[in-house]
Amino acid sequence: MRALERKLLRDLDRLRGQALSIGLVVASGVAIFVAALSTHDSLSENRHAYYARLRFADVFASLTRAPEPLVERLARIPGVAAVEARIVEDVSLDVEGAREPAEGRFVSLPREGAPGLNGLSLRQGRLPAPGRSDEVVVGEPFATAHRLVLGDTLVALLNGRRQRLRVVGLGMSPEYIAAMRPGAVLPDDLHFGVLWMERDALAAALDMKGGFNDVAVALAPGASRAAVLERLDVLLAPYGGRGAYGRDEQPSHRFVSDELEELRTEATLLPAIFLGVAAFLLNVVVSRLVQTERTRIGTLKALGYGDTRLALHYLEWVGATTLAGVLLGIALGAWLGKAWAEMYAGFFRFPETLYRLRPWIPLAAAAVALVAAALGTLTSVRRVARLAPAEAMRPEAPPSFRPSALEHAAVSRLASAQARMVARSLARRPLRSALSVVGVAAATGIVLAGAFWRDALGHLVDVQFSEVQREDATVTFNRPVSERAARELRHLPGVRTVEGMRAVPVALRAGSRSRRVELLGLPRDSRLHPLLDARLRRVPLPSEGVLLSERLATRLGARAGDVLRVEVLEGNRRERSVRVAGVVDEPLGFAAYMDTGALHRLLGEGPALSVALLTVDPRHERTLYARLEELPTVAGVTLKRALVDTLHETFFRVLLVFSGILTAFGSVIVVGVVYNGARLLVAEKERELASLRVLGFTRREISTVLLGELAVVLVAGIPLGLAFGYGLAALALTVMGPETMRIPLVIAPGTYAFTGVAVAVAGGLSALLVRRRLDRLDLVAVLKTRE
Amino acid sequence: MFPRMGSGSDKAVLVARGLTKVYRTGEVEVHALRGVDLDLADGELVVLLGPSGSGKSTLVNILGGLDVPTSGELTYRDHDLGRADERELTRYRREHVGFVFQFYNLIPSLTARENVALVTEISEHPLTPEEALARVGLEQRMDHFPSQLSGGEQQRVAIARAVAKRPDLLLCDEPTGALDYTTGKRVLETLSRVNTELGTTTVIITHNAAIGGMADRVLRMADGRLVSEERPARRLGPEELSW
Known part of the structure; x- marks a missing residue:
């Protein structure tokens, strides 16, 4: 083995903690990339093959x-x-x-x-x-x-x-x-x-x-x-x-396509954040490495090593660290992808779910990660190449501190010397301090964007199934029946209230956009299906015109006052124009509502109902359903409770697993940022800290200098990260979930608190890991050598 | 067995008997101290001479509580330093010892005043930082950061920082080693003045035999042992020294 390669191996070993933490951040990003893309690829390939084999129609x-x-x-x-x-x-x-x-x-x-x-x-x-x-x-x-x-x-x-x-x-x-x-x-x-x-x-x-x-x-x-x-x-x-x-x-x-689209978004957005953080960490570590090895670089150049060879030497360190992370990420991603694909098989029914990892996916992951790493370390490596040997062999000038404007305002008034050391150290390298804060903020944001789903989905279920859908069961008739026939359901055992609706399939067109939906005719003051705005206030049903659910209005690009073409898709297939009277805020489904009378006029028919909403006494549920099934006019009965269960078992489960993964991977970033920050501080301040020990400061006292600086980064990064997480959650909501579902951006105070505490704990533990190094500080050796 | 280097009639505050120190680095054993007996009297100024590797720094580090002996006894008044643990050594340094090093070791992010305050904040009866800096002639430079001070000024800040707590023992390891002739003499004047005005027991390690002229006692070390002791007939002022 060549001497320079030996040095590489020993550097890797010496900085293994840092290499490991950076490798894990890379691995997290690569794992999400590989898992989401391979799941996407497997599902879409399965679907493609299935469609081809059994000749799925186009129209x-x-x-x-x-x-x-x-x-x-x-x-x-x-x-x-x-x-x-x-x-x-x-x-x-x-x-x-x-x-x-x-x-x-x-x-x-x-x-x-x-x-x-x-x-x-x-x-x-x-x-x-x-x-x-x-x-x-x-x-x-x-x-x-x-x-x-x-x-x-x-x-x-x-x-x-x-x-x-x-x-x-x-x-x-x-x-x-x-x-x-x-x-x-x-x-x-x-x-x-x-x-x-x-x-x-x-x-x-x-x-x-x-x-x-x-x-x-x-x-x-x-x-x-x-x-x-x-x-x-x-x-x-x-x-x-x-x-x-x-x-x-x-x-x-359409449902499968929506889900595939989501996977593709996950595969790009999240890995980009992780790799960005990894690039920053590599930048910090390598620039420090180059700085401490300045004289060695100069010596090697004096011995005749070329600029490129030495630049490559440091790039190899970066490459080895990144590649180790990539390999771990690929393994993790393949495992996660397989589990993910199997979970999808729970509600996507294929004859067989074949998970496959095509070689281009890990190769692309490796390429993207290596490019990110190279970009992150470019400036440091360029410095290696440019360093003139004679200059390099002289030690770098000591860090210079000068009073700044901030100094007069605040720092000199700080009570303790430790606090002043922390404040000045942060202020001297504003860019690095800011980037550390950004790193913690990114991690906090990811954890929050993972953790908030539980709140959002809980709120969705609450609003949809407690406020909007107040019925227990929906009865669909084979064909429209008279109002009296609907009212007669009231006499079945266990039925408490009945409300009839007219549902008719229509195509709604707004300019070039169109959707096929059910147009629902409701009684003026529906008790079982009240129409609500975003603040859960009742929206009155106008005597003319149509109310659109928020999802549908967005999809059609329609606003109150616009005129839509309504094409009735049954019976006489009339086509009419209807004015949009307003928008209602319903989390689930594409719905359009009209007053029953107005709908009857639109259809050109007499009073008739096709759906009945029921509230039911739970004690008589079973008898009631048995009786309903026997009625020749009834096509089907839908239970609200069953719908809620299905939501939990299928879709929510996937989201919550995904949210767990984000929380775990977000913590990896926190550890990476804080651990590397701490290691760097120890390296830079070894001498100062040793001086303080010689002056009689205890280990605990000098730790405050180290931990104080990290604490400032955490304290600044966490609130920023909570704000960033809110934005990330909002972004996630625009790309995740079926288009028929409007998941509300609801984050409970407890979730903010959980996220903040989790990040603080992860950060605190990583800092303590490094603090142990202070106990091993060799006072004499540090102080006897010139920096 | 070994010649004992004592101060004679004066009362000894620091007593060392049979100190040895063995460093093990891998398979190599280095005997840095091979049995040192030493008494330091209250208020005396001792210059410790000897070639590189003779064990001067090891001895001073042990006396100052930065290191512990491999064997032997060391007591400071009623403290047993030979068997002290890390916590007790920290307290000893904090309460009784001031250090001055060749490379100043100031905190770059603190001004001269704040570097001194670092010590006065954790001491019981300190000088004020202003007083300490005035004693070393830096009352005009108190709010400068280390990077704004010359080498000699930085070393004087380090001395002010070391004496501000009114230490019982001031240990200086090559305090003029990094300084030019004139600046070096100013630093020695400062040390001498502190010794006389505050009565601080002072040990100065140096290569420079000429500095011995300002001492109450000159000790020489070679190969881990104290090999000679002299008491100059008259203690010279640093301004009288030349090399």
Whole structure:
């Protein structure tokens, strides 16, 4: 081994504490980068392969009923590569042992062979035999949630008739990677399942013989989607077409895409912060190293080592430290990514979740980390190259202190000499002090941005499910019923109050933007679904015009006073203009509200209701749900409690795990910043501290000089970091979470306190780690040598 | 066994018997002190001469409580320094000892006044920083930082800092080693004046035999032992010295 390489190894060993703490910061950043990107890559690759294998359609449309021969005309639309006509119907399900009602989506399977589009991946059992009207394939997630196995039976309310069906197979489909019931914000496998039935059998049960009510279309390469959508709408309009839409509005596809988008953001924003801090720490440590080794550098140059060789020597130190962090980060990131992908598999249903780490991801991580490290140390290394040997071999001039303006104002009035030493030391290197403060602030911000999710999600649940949705259950009717029919629900056992609503699918257009949503007609002073503003004050429902939820208004870019085009997606498919009367603040969902009467006028229909909100006496819950399921007019019942549980089990869990990771990694930064700051201070002040010891100061007394300076950095950095964390949290909210969810920026005082204390403790412990070095200070050796 | 270097009739405040010090660095043992007996009397000024590596600094560091002997006994009045722990040594230094080093060791972030105040703040009956600095002739430079002072001025601040607590023992390790002739003499004048005016027992380590002329007693060390003792007939003023 060459002598210079030996020196490198010994330097690494001598500065191992610093190298380790910096390596850990690098590792944290790399781990998040690798975990988030590899999860993103794995999920999107899984989805891509799944879509390709089972031919996921590009365009979707549902309608009331069209005769089968229409399919040929649809197939002749220019740009259409394939058409799959199906029967799709949502009905109420009765599963043995289930406490709550569930809704099933029946999808027809072709008489022979596999569907041409939106295929079925059969996981167990077989397809229903031709002509058997009592056999179904059940979606595997739903079956798992209800512990259904092959041979079990369940009861479906098909066209008002209770029909007992036998499970002959379990399956999955790319159409339902996230199985979302209509209007739902999240997939919910316990209360919503997909069932596949042979086409003739389903047609017979639903009076659909010779017809279809749903179309999936694959586009030819290069086809114009907009043109196909338009043509489809024209052809389907006479048959009650509800407007064709592309993948971007397909609920499952959209939900998965949102999540993928989030992962990509996480993969860029957070690692950038971590690597920035690592670059700063490397800068501090290497510039100190170069300073203490000045004379050695001069000597080596005098011996004939070239500028580049010596500059490289210090870069190697940086490279080795960073690379060690990168390797650890890659290992950690791969492990985390695998766990992350598995967690996603809890609500994204793929036939198999294959986690893979493609080589470009760790390579990119290494490249980015090394570049950041090199940038951080560039100035110091340039100094090595530029140092003239003769000058270098003379010791550097002693640190110079001069009275500053601040001096007269404050410092000289400080009571103790230690306090003055701390103040002047900080003031002498304002940039470094400021950057240390920024480092602590960055860490505090990350910890806070990790910790606040619990508050925000808690508040979301509170507002949505205590203030906005005051019902216990929502009953959806097959088709609009009279107000009287709705009121009659009041007489069922356990029902305390009933409130009827009219819900109708519409497309809202504002300029070029449009969304398909449910337009809800509410009574003027709804008690079970009050409309609220951001401060939870009631917003009166105007007699004309529409109120939009904040999410929807943002999505459409619409404000109060704007005029929207409303296209009704059922019945007579009217198109009207409606003025936006205002915006309501609802955390969940894309909703648009109108006065029931105004909605009836818009639809050109008489008083009719399609949804009923109920409050229920919990003691009679089960009987009530059983009775509701038997009613032929009821399509489904949704329980609020079930929705809350699902939120907690799926989406919140992912967020909270993510928040835990941020908290842990944020602490790594605190340790890195404080530990390195402390080591540096000890190195710089060794002589001063030893002098104080000789003068008779105790270890405790000299520690105050060291700890005082670190304390100032922490005390300044933490409040700044809490403010930064607030901003980071606000930023995180704009990119995280489904677009239908408005997570409020709520941070409880306790969370600020927790964050501040956690950072202070992490900082304090790192400082104490370094303080031990003061006990080993060799007084004589330090004082006998010239600096 | 070993010649005892004593002060004769005066009362000894610091008594050392059979001091040895062995440093182990890896596999090498260095015998820095090989048995030193020494009494220091109240108020005397001792100059300790000897070549590099003779053990002068080791002895002074032990006398000042910066280090402990490997064997032997050391008592300061009723304190047993031979067996003192770190805490007791710190107290001893704080209450009784003042140090002056070749390289001043001032705190760069504190002014001259504040460097002295550093000591007066933790002492029981100190001089005021202004008084201490006036004694070394620096009353005009009190609010300067070390980087604004010359080497001689810095050393005088160090002396002011060492004497401000009215130490019983002032230990100076090559106090003029880094200074030119004229400045060095000013520093010695300061030390001599402090010794006479405050009655502080003073030990000065030096290579420079000429400095012995200002001492009550001159000790010579070689190879870890005290080898000779002289008492000049007349103690010279530092201004009378020349080298």
